Amino acid sequence: MSHTGQCLCGAVTYEFADDPAAMGICHCKNCQRQAGSAFSTLAAVAKADLKISGSPKVYHDSDTDSGNP
Secondary structure, three states, X not given: OOEEEEOOOOOOEEEEOOOOOEEEEEOOHHHHHHHOOOOEXXXXXXXXXXXXXXXXXXXXXXXXXXXXX
């Protein structure tokens, strides 16, 4: 089953064929802020299986307890 999605404005779209290898929910303060919610949902997909159209921007969150972005 193919999975698709896009950013709010539609400038960036994504597609992957198989189900995610892993899924999770994070409740850390940074994920709450970026999602505007009590949590953020996450899915792990093999990079080779992910097709992205558009020009996504990368954000590295360095304000973490582990020190890893």
